[in-house]
Amino acid sequence: MTKRNEDPREEARGHLEKFGSEILENIKNTDPPRVKVPSRSTSNIVYDEEERYYTLADKKSTRTAANMRQVKKFAQTLCAADFCKDLITSGKTATLREMYYTSEGWPTGGFSSQDRSDRIVEDIESAFGVKREDLGLLPEEDGASIFGELVVEESGMEVKATEAGRAGYTIPPTMGDVEFVACGAERVLAVETMGMYHRLVQEEAWDDYNALVVALKGQPARATRRFLKRANEELGLPIYLFTDGDPFGFHIAMVVISGSAKLAYINHELAIPDAQFVGVTASDIEDYELPTDKLRDSDIKRLKQLLEDPRYKDEFWQKEIKKMLSLEKKAEQQAFSKYGLEYVVEDYLPKKLDLK
Amino acid sequence: MTKRNEDPREEARGHLEKFGSEILENIKNTDPPRVKVPSRSTSNIVYDEEERYYTLADKKSTRTAANMRQVKKFAQTLCAADFCKDLITSGKTATLREMYYTSEGWPTGGFSSQDRSDRIVEDIESAFGVKREDLGLLPEEDGASIFGELVVEESGMEVKATEAGRAGYTIPPTMGDVEFVACGAERVLAVETMGMYHRLVQEEAWDDYNALVVALKGQPARATRRFLKRANEELGLPIYLFTDGDPFGFHIAMVVISGSAKLAYINHELAIPDAQFVGVTASDIEDYELPTDKLRDSDIKRLKQLLEDPRYKDEFWQKEIKKMLSLEKKAEQQAFSKYGLEYVVEDYLPKKLDLK
Numbered sequence: 189m190t191k192r193n194e195d196p197r198e199e200a201r202g203h204l205e206k207f208g209s210e211i212l213e214n215i216k217n218t219d220p221p222r223v224k225v226p227s228r229s230t231s232n233i234v235y236d237e238e239e240r241y242y243t244l245a246d247k248k249s250t251r252t253a254a255n256m257r258q259v260k261k262f263a264q265t266l267c268a269a270d271f272c273k274d275l276i277t278s279g280k281t282a283t284l285r286e287m288y289y290t291s292e293g294w295p296t297g298g299f300s301s302q303d304r305s306d307r308i309v310e311d312i313e314s315a316f317g318v319k320r321e322d323l324g325l326l327p328e329e330d331g332a333s334i335f336g337e338l339v340v341e342e343s344g345m346e347v348k349a350t351e352a353g354r355a356g357y358t359i360p361p362t363m364g365d366v367e368f369v370a371c372g373a374e375r376v377l378a379v380e381t382m383g384m385y386h387r388l389v390q391e392e393a394w395d396d397y398n399a400l401v402v403a404l405k406g407q408p409a410r411a412t413r414r415f416l417k418r419a420n421e422e423l424g425l426p427i428y429l430f431t432d433g434d435p436f437g438f439h440i441a442m443v444v445i446s447g448s449a450k451l452a453y454i455n456h457e458l459a460i461p462d463a464q465f466v467g468v469t470a471s472d473i474e475d476y477e478l479p480t481d482k483l484r485d486s487d488i489k490r491l492k493q494l495l496e497d498p499r500y501k502d503e504f505w506q507k508e509i510k511k512m513l514s515l516e517k518k519a520e521q522q523a524f525s526k527y528g529l530e531y532v533v534e535d536y537l538p539k540k541l542d543l544k
Numbered sequence: 545m546t547k548r549n550e551d552p553r554e555e556a557r558g559h560l561e562k563f564g565s566e567i568l569e570n571i572k573n574t575d576p577p578r579v580k581v582p583s584r585s586t587s588n589i590v591y592d593e594e595e596r597y598y599t600l601a602d603k604k605s606t607r608t609a610a611n612m613r614q615v616k617k618f619a620q621t622l623c624a625a626d627f628c629k630d631l632i633t634s635g636k637t638a639t640l641r642e643m644y645y646t647s648e649g650w651p652t653g654g655f656s657s658q659d660r661s662d663r664i665v666e667d668i669e670s671a672f673g674v675k676r677e678d679l680g681l682l683p684e685e686d687g688a689s690i691f692g693e694l695v696v697e698e699s700g701m702e703v704k705a706t707e708a709g710r711a712g713y714t715i716p717p718t719m720g721d722v723e724f725v726a727c728g729a730e731r732v733l734a735v736e737t738m739g740m741y742h743r744l745v746q747e748e749a750w751d752d753y754n755a756l757v758v759a760l761k762g763q764p765a766r767a768t769r770r771f772l773k774r775a776n777e778e779l780g781l782p783i784y785l786f787t788d789g790d791p792f793g794f795h796i797a798m799v800v801i802s803g804s805a806k807l808a809y810i811n812h813e814l815a816i817p818d819a820q821f822v823g824v825t826a827s828d829i830e831d832y833e834l835p836t837d838k839l840r841d842s843d844i845k846r847l848k849q850l851l852e853d854p855r856y857k858d859e860f861w862q863k864e865i866k867k868m869l870s871l872e873k874k875a876e877q878q879a880f881s882k883y884g885l886e887y888v889v890e891d892y893l894p895k896k897l898d899l900k
Contacts, residue, residue: 292835331711350701353696
């Protein structure tokens, strides 16, 4: 187990304080205060072939208090940074929604919509390369459920992921506050649906496979992606992704692997290029004669887009996507229950995970 | 704490076995096998003024193997009952989706769509007055998160809801398997959003209010409603519901209180007529000068429907709905952060809960 170097919230506070000091320095020198923010526009988002995830290129824009059109936004950025510094200092967190409402009491006045206050947060995240969670800002969504031989510590509680109930240990939105204490598992098996999660817990697959079983619950929350990244880096566990055999399932897996374009500014903290897809493929549909649904027009359109996407350019994906298009069929991960409830646990997954 | 009389899964098995015996008896007597199923059509759903929730009236239809148009469906009902009996006997559970796929291997052949297999399950539930969860069928959705002085037992694990992590103890879909071991709380405070849940946990409101804090996560899952019902009946705790001040928030609260029309056949296990709404009202919008959003056309339409709904016929609701229509505004539960993050915990809720 590799220990993390520094408390990420303290690191974030360091960035905010440095930001504040620079502005004071600017003012002392009668320089207009300013901040450089990487551009998050489509033209500045690139797929980094070496890192194997989406990242931002070098284009930056400067926000300055000397520009009348930017001065209010600049002041709001300072207020937001101050709000975050207070959160970190008091050990608290707030949702983006709460920050939006709190801003009604700021000297700058509030925002006209939450979109605008969210964008200020993204500015701060990308300017300093810190995650909003480490700034004390809490995503609304629940993290994944985990079952298996893992012990974590958070807020002074030690929690065993086999003793938090059958629904498992739930990853808190503030994954940065969680410390890994002990781990007896050798791999992580992350699955798309709660149905499959409960199947794996019930059949004790977490024990048989020596795995942490993680329920992604569809498109995974940021906290879940951060958990998987840290399990991969700090615990050294390989990550396996078991999703439905359809364009959405592929997308869920690929966002974990290579990050999304939208979060390009923070993918270095989230993307796991070595995570492995063990989801349902077009070949599985044929080999296992799975019950299927017909591809919809929107599925066909999406699959054709994936064929052109740099993240899907290797041979495996090209072959499977083309095969799915020719079959005109998709299949869900629960479709294996055609052969009995245990089949997916006893036959399909051990083969995919090279356990038999 | 009131103990439950019987294991609900054993009770469900009793119903299934009796059903099987009756059919064998029919066959011995060369009577056509049949089953009576209460009608779930709109005309048979009534609001029971005495019980204060939606329930089914007396109309029943008879499914019989002697009718060529019903014989396949009748046989599928038998197969589904057999599938459920096996689940109960083996102590397993399956999702509705898994049952749908498993049916491909039944002597009757599979269903043309999951809607049809789901309806068979509803037939069995309403014919015998048992919940699908007790038949071993697992809803897909996650239950709520709970934080507070509660100890439960499930699958031989004892779980303390203050020691399962900050995200709390998650109610499993099979709420029927959970036993209450100990409870130090005096009330349940159920809130609409995870954001408000984390605020209450962070400010230690669960301790100050002596409450179990429950995150409904929008429209609550069946397992959550069952938890609230059992906390009310078995633990004798009053239930308070804190939602947004908008038609959806009112609906979320009212479904907990009086049940939904759709689940009329099972509301006796879910509805909590004495649960109290402490959500944001139109009066609160005025009294607290809350940040608001303008009502949409769909909100206005919905509010007008609620005025005619028997569940909202008392003076409080009529007054608040009319006032909201005249203000043309709605407000979220997080809007109190206008006065600081702690305000909702230190001022608003203690007043609503009569704690100060």
